[in-house]
Amino acid sequence: MPSAPAESLFSGRMLRPIGERSLSFFSYLGGVALLFWKSSVGIAAMPWGVWLTRLVAPWRWREWSADRKWVLLLDQMQKVGVASFPLVFLVAFFTGMVLALQSAYQLQKIQAESFIGSLVALSMTRELGPVLTALVVAGRVGAAITAEVGTMRVTEQVDALETLGTDPIRYLASPRLLALTVMLPLLVVYADLVGIFGGYIVGVYKLGIGSTMYMNSTWDPLTMKDVMTGLFKTAVFGMIIANIACHEGFETRGGAEGVGRSTTLSVVISFILIITADCFFTALFYFVLPR
Amino acid sequence: MIELINLRKRFNGKPVLDQASLTIRDGETMVIIGRSGEGKTVLLRHIIGLIRPDAGQVLVDGQDLAALDKKQLAELRLKFGMLFQGAALFDSLTVEENVAFALLEHARMTPAQIDARVAECLRMVGLAGSQKMKPAELSGGMRKRVGLARAIAMKPKTVLYDEPTTGIDPVMADVINDLIVKLSEQLGVTGIAVTHDMVSAYKIADRIAMLHEGKIIEVGTPDQIRNSSNPLVRNFVEGRADEALLRKGGHPG
Numbered sequence: 078m079p080s081a082p083a084e085s086l087f088s089g090r091m092l093r094p095i096g097e098r099s100l101s102f103f104s105y106l107g108g109v110a111l112l113f114w115k116s117s118v119g120i121a122a123m124p125w126g127v128w129l130t131r132l133v134a135p136w137r138w139r140e141w142s143a144d145r146k147w148v149l150l151l152d153q154m155q156k157v158g159v160a161s162f163p164l165v166f167l168v169a170f171f172t173g174m175v176l177a178l179q180s181a182y183q184l185q186k187i188q189a190e191s192f193i194g195s196l197v198a199l200s201m202t203r204e205l206g207p208v209l210t211a212l213v214v215a216g217r218v219g220a221a222i223t224a225e226v227g228t229m230r231v232t233e234q235v236d237a238l239e240t241l242g243t244d245p246i247r248y249l250a251s252p253r254l255l256a257l258t259v260m261l262p263l264l265v266v267y268a269d270l271v272g273i274f275g276g277y278i279v280g281v282y283k284l285g286i287g288s289t290m291y292m293n294s295t296w297d298p299l300t301m302k303d304v305m306t307g308l309f310k311t312a313v314f315g316m317i318i319a320n321i322a323c324h325e326g327f328e329t330r331g332g333a334e335g336v337g338r339s340t341t342l343s344v345v346i347s348f349i350l351i352i353t354a355d356c357f358f359t360a361l362f363y364f365v366l367p368r
Numbered sequence: 369m370i371e372l373i374n375l376r377k378r379f380n381g382k383p384v385l386d387q388a389s390l391t392i393r394d395g396e397t398m399v400i401i402g403r404s405g406e407g408k409t410v411l412l413r414h415i416i417g418l419i420r421p422d423a424g425q426v427l428v429d430g431q432d433l434a435a436l437d438k439k440q441l442a443e444l445r446l447k448f449g450m451l452f453q454g455a456a457l458f459d460s461l462t463v464e465e466n467v468a469f470a471l472l473e474h475a476r477m478t479p480a481q482i483d484a485r486v487a488e489c490l491r492m493v494g495l496a497g498s499q500k501m502k503p504a505e506l507s508g509g510m511r512k513r514v515g516l517a518r519a520i521a522m523k524p525k526t527v528l529y530d531e532p533t534t535g536i537d538p539v540m541a542d543v544i545n546d547l548i549v550k551l552s553e554q555l556g557v558t559g560i561a562v563t564h565d566m567v568s569a570y571k572i573a574d575r576i577a578m579l580h581e582g583k584i585i586e587v588g589t590p591d592q593i594r595n596s597s598n599p600l601v602r603n604f605v606e607g608r609a610d611e612a613l614l615r616k617g618g619h620p621g
Contacts, residue, residue, distance in 0.1 A: 118508070143479075145472060233456035235456060235458075236418050237452060237457075239418060241445075241446075241469050241473070241518075242442045242443070242474055243470075
């Protein structure tokens with residue numbers, strides 16, 4: 078075999094861009110993984126011992142408000158969780174109603190309206206609750222995190238943290254990672270319930286299914302597995318959102334325009350990764366692992 | 369003593385620092401002058417380890433920054449204070465929380481001691497009583513002064529000033545200059561400032577170094593710099609544009 082053509086192919090115009098693209102793709106992946114590792118170490122380094130001993134000692138509870146690390150974490154949990162309640166309510170409620178309406182349109186043709194409750198409950202807990210909530214939170218919270226951290230980066234506040242002897246990753250990324258990983262599953266429990274409630278409203282008041290019958294058809298097919306796998310993947314979605322948002326924030330360059338660019342990028346990448354991870358987990362839980 | 373030895377740094381293949389060497393003695397105020405985009409800020413950032421050089425060394429009291437691990441570097445940084453160009457105040461925190469930031473994190477002090485130290489620093493920069501304000505409520509000059517108060521809160525040995533007088537009015541610039549002189553005289557801190565404001569440079573400097581095309585081309589007292597025989601330095605300090613000379617970047621024949 079002559080080796081000359083192969084050589085020109087590898088050094089040539091065709092492969093170079095592919096090589097450069099994949100290099101930058103893998104270095105991006107590496108950057109995200111490294112940030113994930115460092116923020117996780119930062120979470121492990123939080124003063125858990127102090128917090129636990131304080132938790133069982135009510136007479137020391139007024140120390141909570143003076144504990145800066147705790148306040149930092151609580152603040153993020155509030156921003157991620159509590160502040161997302163109204164939006165998640167709206168999205169889940171209407172999704173539940175639409176699910177019931179759409180399925181009623183089909184199921185009425187075969188006189189199977191009694192399954193509407195099951196359909197809504199299973200769809201919400203397995204799929205729509207986790208995914209829609211994650212997407213909403215990626216748009217609401219992920220974008221805010223990237224904009225905040227990105228602005229701190231371009232106004233040298235991240236550098237200022239370093240000169241003051243504080244690790245920006247532990248100060249900014251770790252609390253956000255933990256807050257999203259904990260709060261997103263809680264939001265999904267809420268979204269599941271609200272979605273089921275939305276379906277119930279339509280089923281009982283619009284379609285005239287009996288209240289008891291609707292509730293039975295909701296709870297009967299639901300297994301622990303449906304809820305737990307939904308929550309497990311949600312925790313992963315939370316990690317994805319926090320990690321991508323902080324990474325894009327830290328990587329921001331170039332003033333206000335740069336902040337805009339990385340905020341968009343953060344939301345887009347989070348969306349793609351959430352959908353991809355969702356597909357992966359569904360395949361894993363329902364087709365690879367034994368039931 | 370801080371020694372920069374043959375620093376080299378490239379960004380995207382473009383050399384910013386090219387064999388830059390400079391020694392800063394304890395207690396002096398060194399001002400680094402040079403045109404915008406010549407890498408003055410990059411040089412300053414090397415001193416505190418925010419940027420690592422491609423080649424060359426940064427020695428702080430004989431200690432090579434590159435040899436330090438993360439924790440040691442964080443400790444060493446506490447001996448430095450840095451005033452950023454835009455002050456870089458944390459805008460989610462109040463003035464008080466900004467100034468107290470490093471104290472809360474690293475100093476073993478009671479809340480009362482911290483309050484006292486914050487008040488002392490704010491008084492020193494002429495902003496006593498502004499503890500509860502948010503950075504967004506402050507003017508540019510006030511932000512810089514709060515930034516300065518934050519930089520000196522840990523009683524650093526060395527303070528780095530990145531363009532301390534850029535973007536504020538001349539009167540306020542003079543206030544900042546006075547503060548820098550006061551810090552140097554009263555507290556004996558070593559100062560390293562980067563600026564292209566010659567009024568400020570003459571006022572605060574014990575020695576001036578000029579950075580041009582990635583090299584320190586001249587170091588001297590303000591008088592020596594003012595009467596420099598190097599046309600590049602003279603053009604700069606007198607504010608004359610000699611494009612041909614700047615392009616050539618060296619001594620004429």
